[in-house]
Amino acid sequence: MQQPGRAAEIKAIGIGKSFGSFRALDELTLDIGRGEFLTLLGPSGSGKTTFLMILAGFVQPSDGRLFSDGVDITERPAEQRAAGMVFQGYALFPHMSVEANIAFPLRVRKKSATEIKRRVGEMIERVGLKGHEKKLPAQLSGGQQQRVALARALVFEPGVLLLDEPFSALDKSLRGQMQAEMKRLHQETGTTFVFVTHDQSEALALSSRVAIFNHGKLLQVGAPDEVYDRPTNRFVAEFLGEINMLPLKGVRNADNGATGLCEDRAVSLRGNAATVGGNAILAIRPEHMSIAREAAVGENGIAATAIASTYLGAATRLDLTTRKGAKVTVSVPNEVAAAALSKGNSVWLTWPAEKGFLLPDGGQ
Amino acid sequence: MRGTRSDRTGAALLMAPLLLFLALAYAWPFLGVVKWSFTLPTPGLGQYGALATDSLVQSVFIRTLRIAAIVTIVSVAAAYAITVVWVRGTPAQRLIAEFCILVPFWISVLTRAFGWVALLSNRGLINTWLQSIGFISEPLALVRNEFGVIVGMTHFLIPFAVFPLASSMRSLDDRVLLAARGLGSSRMRTFWSIFVPMTRSGIIGSAMIVFVFSLGFFVTPAILGGGRSVMIAELIYLRIFQSPDWGLGAAISVVLVLFVGALMALLFRYVRPKQLI
Numbered sequence: 359m360q361q362p363g364r365a366a367e368i369k370a371i372g373i374g375k376s377f378g379s380f381r382a383l384d385e386l387t388l389d390i391g392r393g394e395f396l397t398l399l400g401p402s403g404s405g406k407t408t409f410l411m412i413l414a415g416f417v418q419p420s421d422g423r424l425f426s427d428g429v430d431i432t433e434r435p436a437e438q439r440a441a442g443m444v445f446q447g448y449a450l451f452p453h454m455s456v457e458a459n460i461a462f463p464l465r466v467r468k469k470s471a472t473e474i475k476r477r478v479g480e481m482i483e484r485v486g487l488k489g490h491e492k493k494l495p496a497q498l499s500g501g502q503q504q505r506v507a508l509a510r511a512l513v514f515e516p517g518v519l520l521l522d523e524p525f526s527a528l529d530k531s532l533r534g535q536m537q538a539e540m541k542r543l544h545q546e547t548g549t550t551f552v553f554v555t556h557d558q559s560e561a562l563a564l565s566s567r568v569a570i571f572n573h574g575k576l577l578q579v580g581a582p583d584e585v586y587d588r589p590t591n592r593f594v595a596e597f598l599g600e601i602n603m604l605p606l607k608g609v610r611n612a613d614n615g616a617t618g619l620c621e622d623r624a625v626s627l628r629g630n631a632a633t634v635g636g637n638a639i640l641a642i643r644p645e646h647m648s649i650a651r652e653a654a655v656g657e658n659g660i661a662a663t664a665i666a667s668t669y670l671g672a673a674t675r676l677d678l679t680t681r682k683g684a685k686v687t688v689s690v691p692n693e694v695a696a697a698a699l700s701k702g703n704s705v706w707l708t709w710p711a712e713k714g715f716l717l718p719d720g721g722q
Numbered sequence: 723m724r725g726t727r728s729d730r731t732g733a734a735l736l737m738a739p740l741l742l743f744l745a746l747a748y749a750w751p752f753l754g755v756v757k758w759s760f761t762l763p764t765p766g767l768g769q770y771g772a773l774a775t776d777s778l779v780q781s782v783f784i785r786t787l788r789i790a791a792i793v794t795i796v797s798v799a800a801a802y803a804i805t806v807v808w809v810r811g812t813p814a815q816r817l818i819a820e821f822c823i824l825v826p827f828w829i830s831v832l833t834r835a836f837g838w839v840a841l842l843s844n845r846g847l848i849n850t851w852l853q854s855i856g857f858i859s860e861p862l863a864l865v866r867n868e869f870g871v872i873v874g875m876t877h878f879l880i881p882f883a884v885f886p887l888a889s890s891m892r893s894l895d896d897r898v899l900l901a902a903r904g905l906g907s908s909r910m911r912t913f914w915s916i917f918v919p920m921t922r923s924g925i926i927g928s929a930m931i932v933f934v935f936s937l938g939f940f941v942t943p944a945i946l947g948g949g950r951s952v953m954i955a956e957l958i959y960l961r962i963f964q965s966p967d968w969g970l971g972a973a974i975s976v977v978l979v980l981f982v983g984a985l986m987a988l989l990f991r992y993v994r995p996k997q998l999i
Contacts, residue, residue: 414900414904415904416900416903416904435903436900436903436904437903437904437905437906437907437908437909438906439904440906441904442904442905443900443901443904443905445897445900445901446897447895447897449895449897449898449900449901450898450901451898451901451902451916451920452898452920453919453920453922462902462905462907462915463905463906463907466905466906466907466908466911467906510905511905514905514906520904
């Protein structure tokens, strides 16, 4: 239906937006690649939706320039940008049938009746709405309305599809189904997708890259595993999932990584050089730590006492305290947790050198 | 939301005084009018038979419907424009629109009718001015005819047409309009194919209110029509107080009330009362 070459490539340079004295978006510079699935992730008020509205042309940036395929579109009105958009709550036209909703973007483009009929038919087929053509939006379920919104935004083959928290009104099982559907539509159309969400698991599951926002600033952009495993910043590390943070002293660069002292024990990190001298924070995801009777010489490990457990079905979440009083959470097999708790005394927490990473000490 | 039983009892008690007042002041006297229509001057259906054949009554009925239809179209269109500004304009525009909507309520219908006479009569402001700039040599017939009646009634009814429209425009989801523009629709196109259809219930409600009000207008047509453009309410007045032909006047009243009742029933099939405020 669409040549992947027609997907848009977007470049935002120094985009900022102020509402009165409130700085909603600050100095945002970002390249969105052709055919990419980029997720804008952040808590509410982080600037992600403001950026989406700027991309759509509904909000005019206070500073910066926006380019689409090398053309400056900063001042171009929304109706001339040819960006498909799916709104939170879908924003379907309540007085138009499913068919008429999907045909609308083609009608305003003055396509011929036969072309409209053919493309609307294809799109209805593609999103699985056959048999619902004549219904009004109010007669459809949430998932079906979502499909109409997607079909309407894709039918005119836009260079970019913008999605503003499209799944927030759906229940969990439907959500998973729609996510899979959206991923499929992305592959089939080859269009550039820019997706806004505050749900980190959704962001990690869907995107080719994730851009994390907080307080109007873009903090980090990268592939899902990159931002999850190697966050450059404490907010990103915490927002993407649970994380254990331990103070690390005497940080020094070493072969292919760094070393330092954690609770008076030498630990090593692989794959990330210490860009911060002296003290730092050692961060490890709960699923990357294991419980052991003891730590071998040269193995990363600290002593801790198990204090509580939460049964999660597939695994158990175990809360521990280290000798120096730091709180640590690990996710371990159920029988390991039971053993650790029943002993009631000290266990060792170990982790592979490549799974720990450094964050700047204090503040962000 | 469905109230509990005691809620409904409470609501009934609160409405009781008004219902009682309406029953005593309107329903009871009207029953008397219905009785006259069948008994004066002689018992029977004679008055209704006369209505069916009386060409004067019929021409007044047709004129009333015609004036009401024109007034409805013009009022709703003008009110629509004002309401768009009132609901969606900048704060300064909203203030001006609100002023224009509310001020007419402070001036009595009589004062306004005479105000229009002063503006529209042969030696009124408009004709004098048009003559002084040499645009016309003879004064235009702007008043003491149907045109004057329509002008005066439209002016009176526009504020009433505003409220149902405002209600439907306020409940409209802005994102739907943004969606239309994001999909490539110009502002004009978005207005005509999305905004206007989505305020359909407001347009219907507004038109019905204006139309029903127009049917019963008395003071404005009496003054601005100058006796030449008599509407149905004035005809009833003439039959009762001047002819005097109470039976015929009463029969016209009954027909008018039934007609308005039918229109209201039709209205509430399409619009919920809540959408009219």
